[in-house]
Amino acid sequence: MVLDSKIPEGPIEKKWTNHRFSMKLVNPSNRRKYSIIVVGTGLAGASAAASLADLGYKVLSFSYHESPRRAHSIAAQGGINAPKNYANDGDSIYRLFYDTLKGGDYRAREANVYRLAEVSGSIIDQCVAQGVPFARDYAGYLDTRSFGGAQVSRTFYARGQTGQQLLLGAYSALSRQIGAGQVIFYDRREMLDLVVVDEQARGIICRNLKNGAIESYAADAIVLATGGYGNTFFLSTMAKASNATAIWRAYKKGAAFANPCYTQIHPTCIPVGGEYQSKLTLMSESLRNDGRIWVPKKAGDLRRPNEVPEEERDYYLERMYPSFGNLVPRDVASRRAKEMCDNGFGVGPTKTAVYLDFSDAINRNGKKWIEEKYGNLFDMYHEITAENPYKTPMRIFPAMHYTMGGLWVDYNLMSTIPGLFVIGEANFSDHGANRLGASALMQGLADGYFVLPYTLPNYLASHSFKKIFAEQPEFKEIFSAVNAGTKKLLSIRGKTTVTDIHRELGKVMWEDAGMGRNAKGLKHALKRIPEIREKFWNDANVIGESGSVNLELEKAGRVADFLELSELLAADALHREESCGGHFREEHQTPAGEAKRNDKKFAYVAAWEYTGAGRKPVLHKEPLKFEYVKPSERSYK
Amino acid sequence: MNFTLHIWRQSSADSEGHFETYEARNIPGEASFLEMLDILNDSLVTDGKEPVAFDHDCREGICGSCGMMINGRAHGPGRKQATCDARMRMFEDGQSITVEPWRAKPFPVIKDLMVDRRAFDRIIQAGGFISARTNAIPEANAIPVSKPAADEAMDAAACIGCGACVAACPNSSAMLFVAAKVSHLALLPQGQIERGDRVQRMVAQMDKEGFGNCSNNYACEAECPKEISVTHIARMNREFLRAKIYER
Structure with a gap:
């Protein structure tokens, strides 16, 4: 097996245009x-x-x-x-x-x-x-x-x-x-x-x-x-x-x-409830535009979210990533949520959740504004959990989402x-x-x-x-x-x-x-x-x-x-x-x-070739070359 | 929670159906209606019996696959819900629940609670679109759309094509489904060119499929999981009349 990526020659902004011109066409009357x-x-x-x-x-x-x-x-x-x-x-x-x-x-x-x-x-x-x-x-x-x-x-x-x-x-x-x-x-x-x-x-x-x-x-x-x-x-x-x-x-x-x-784990899903559960429901990432993610500063805090005063909350994404805040990429947000829960800061009955809180946005822009932007998501959350997210913060946890x-x-x-x-x-x-x-x-x-x-x-x-x-x-x-x-x-x-x-x-x-x-x-x-x-x-x-x-x-x-x-x-x-x-x-x-x-x-694509039942697949590598963007540590701080 | 279920069983389109009674035991209140059926089905399979067939997929109220009459109500007793959105805590412990497929001539039963809803697709194929070829299009902001028009078009476009409107209607009318699409596209500037042709073709196909007429019962709006308003039916009627007058 040979992996030929067939990437066209030329500068990156010209590759697709040039390639389109170089491709062969099928005469309209032959297409049928x-x-x-x-x-x-x-x-x-x-x-x-x-x-x-x-x-x-x-x-x-x-x-x-x-x-x-x-x-x-x-x-x-x-x-x-x-x-x-x-x-x-x-x-x-x-x-x-x-x-x-x-x-x-x-x-x-x-x-x-x-x-x-x-x-x-x-x-x-x-x-x-x-x-x-x-x-x-x-x-x-x-x-x-x-x-x-x-x-x-x-x-x-x-x-x-x-x-x-x-x-x-x-x-x-x-x-x-x-x-x-x-x-x-x-x-x-x-x-x-x-x-x-x-x-x-x-x-x-x-x-x-x-x-x-x-x-x-x-x-x-x-x-x-x-x-x-x-x-x-x-x-x-x-x-x-x-x-x-x-x-x-x-x-x-x-x-x-x-x-x-x-594989991608999405940070904002409704937490798992029990064994009967057949699937997980996502709450759109767009919620992170106006929702703030937090956990109590004290591990094992059993108080209800509205009882935890502002100074005892840890808005950990805003703290760790000041420039991207709650809008860090999914992998980062997911990992941090898991880490918080692993360290005992998780909330809710299973302790495997963090809060996504809209109270600031509601106080700032009013309930109607939020309703217009996210109404169906809030309804969905309410239906599943029987909790009203206009009044109490959502509980969210990462879930398998995309490959x-x-x-x-x-x-x-x-x-x-x-x-x-x-x-x-x-x-x-x-x-x-x-x-x-x-x-x-x-x-x-x-x-x-x-x-x-x-x-x-x-x-x-x-x-x-x-x-x-x-x-x-x-x-x-x-x-x-x-x-x-x-x-x-x-x-x-x-x-x-x-x-x-x-x-x-x-x-x-x-x-x-x-x-x-x-x-x-x-x-x-x-x-x-x-x-x-x-x-x-x-x-x-x-x-x-x-x-x-x-x-x-x-x-x-x-x-x-x-x-x-x-x-x-x-x-x-x-x-x-x-x-x-x-x-x-x-x-x-x-x-x-x-x-x-x-x-x-x-820095390669790992492409696996099937070799028959019970046999080990063979790994082929397609090297990734970076001519325009220099790979660096991905920082969202 | 425990429930006594009376479920419609029918092995194929041409066989006779009947109700069977099952006991659903130890169901968590947080389970969705479909998860309750999953639990029942698992126990049926374990006992070597054939599980109840029903359509479902996304289980978050948007794909429109699921649909059952639950105690005579399309998608169950809750408002603004598809069957998958219904939670068992809405029911009383020990309650008897009757579960049937959508009953409408244009929706023949495939098996148990599964019905054939391809009639809806044929109505869309008849004209429920704007004939925009790929790439033969203007720049997006070259077509401004007033916010109220865009919002109302969105209200109509939210239809998930589940068929609850038909199932709830005493006439098995598909008017709400058809009107939602007619209305969505008639409200937008992009939809103007084909406006008259569209409504006539869609209505003709709707009649051909055997759906009934609207007699202002409004059960469709009451049972619609997306709360699509019957005012769209009024708009469709107006669109239809307009097309008949101006475009004959």
Whole structure:
């Protein structure tokens, strides 16, 4: 396996422009002869499918949901970044590029990050044209706010539902193409394998979740936009069915998996309540614009928050990071919250929470002002905890939220399998070791609207394609294997529920490979994961049959893949003997407790190659070169 | 907390359904309604019985996947909630709870509590969009939108497409769902060009799918998890009339 990033020559601000000119085009009348499969309909998948259809390609779109609108991008709350500089506070493409690269702790490719910053302005234009109701000022112009890791106000938002509105925008564009017959949408389909013919990705095998039929689909190129693998940790802010099956099966077909240990813990989530809990709920980072984070100065203080006088509160982020204050990046805010709780300063019944307090903002600007900005978030908090955050501070704690790692892609967003493109959270590309807030929406839409519609046609124009049928042997072989896999799951008939096994895996991952990692813990995880996997294959209770709706079978297939992916995640975390961004190795920290990188040894992308069941994956390194930004200790003080 | 559940079981679209009674024991009050069903399902699976099928995903009230009639109320007794937002502490200990799928002809049952809501997607596909091609667009601030218009458009755009409005309506009308999209786009300057065409196509598709008409019952607004106002239905009617007069 050779990793060729295909970064274009030339100065960074010219790379994308030059590359666009050098790419081959497909004549408009020839486009309808090509078919493209897009799996997933979140921001990346829906925008890509709509844009490719706009160009005239025949697109087959797949989702495990019934409607494309239900993808989990819909749950993103806070906003989307773009360096429009409408706030006149000194923003620029270069500054967004710099902030994103620094925020990622210098573990992303300069050229990719620059391109992301470059096209992000067009995303706002596109969304406004679609009718996305962004927040406006009284003159009718777009309003912005600040997010973690930035000192400018560049985040565009639609109340606390920005992801919903952007997704509905992309969904409307996709719906228009479905209505016009340019996109065929396949609902309730789960991709279970990739078909590679003559070393090109040419098809997928799906399970129809309504009747259990295994189905084959062929095309000239495949796009995976299936999101991240955060549900490996069982409890996360991910949607319940969000899964890694598509990218994991592609990995097993030869696509390199990059930086699996780069996972993001979000600092502001509602703390875990009990064993019954099925998922964690995020409170948008935008709350840190107006909320102040604190714990009592005295460890083990049992008083109610309103009874703790001002001078006995420790606003620790403001104290430790005076220039960024409560708006430090997510990894820093998460780690500090955990440290406070570990040292006995935690609050609430479980002592694993810190306060996020709005009383200053309410006193300053009034309750109505807060309501307008964050009303839905406050309601959500109230519903879940039965506490009124207008009166008493929120209790928050970090939770698994996003995965920066994913399938390795080159500058054209193509994986190591020719013709297999990976976009959005499913790839590893732009966030390095830590993603800044309001950058996920930006990346998903950048990939789908403004990058893939150029790079994928270039691939089509520069390759020849044999006529292909979903009935040919290469498909039949994998079809049979998928069928056998389903039968195998149903034949276990053990005693432990799949949910219990998944929860067990999640606990190991959170304890040993979560916010703080060390060699001992990771080795423990690497011992435990195969044990849990064995338990799954011997004792999982997968009930029902394959020929109809079977939610337990769906769950089992996803957990089976998490049980493999988690091992790669832990192995990657163990091999990376440094701390960077969301990957915090306790052995490697500065005296002040900040992440300590080792640029000499680890300034590379770790791309893992699958070598067969039971064999160790092979590590390939793509060195990261920094020509424009000099890596330094990431300081937010 | 303990509950007696009467849950609608139906193995497929064409089979007959029936209620089955289950006892849910030791349910924490903080658990959501769906987590209560998770606990029930885990115990069913352990007993070798088939779990209750229901749609769900984000579990934070925004994806619109979940939806059940709980004691005759769409999404349960609380206001401004999707089913996943409902917490068990809202119910009385020992209470009997009846759980059914959305009942509406255009939403056929797939299994148990899962229904087919693709009719909503077809209505959007018929015209619920602004035909902005990728990149064929002006600079964002070249289109100012007055704050009140943007705010009201946002109120309408908050719809999660769950179908509670249809389930709550005695006529199985989808007017609130359709009106929310018509209203959202008609309020914005970007939506003006296709305004007449849009409302006519969406209404035609809505009728074709077999949804009923509005008889000012307002159950839709009362059960809507996003509190979308029936005034949007008034706006849709006006838009429709306007289109008929000016664009025929």
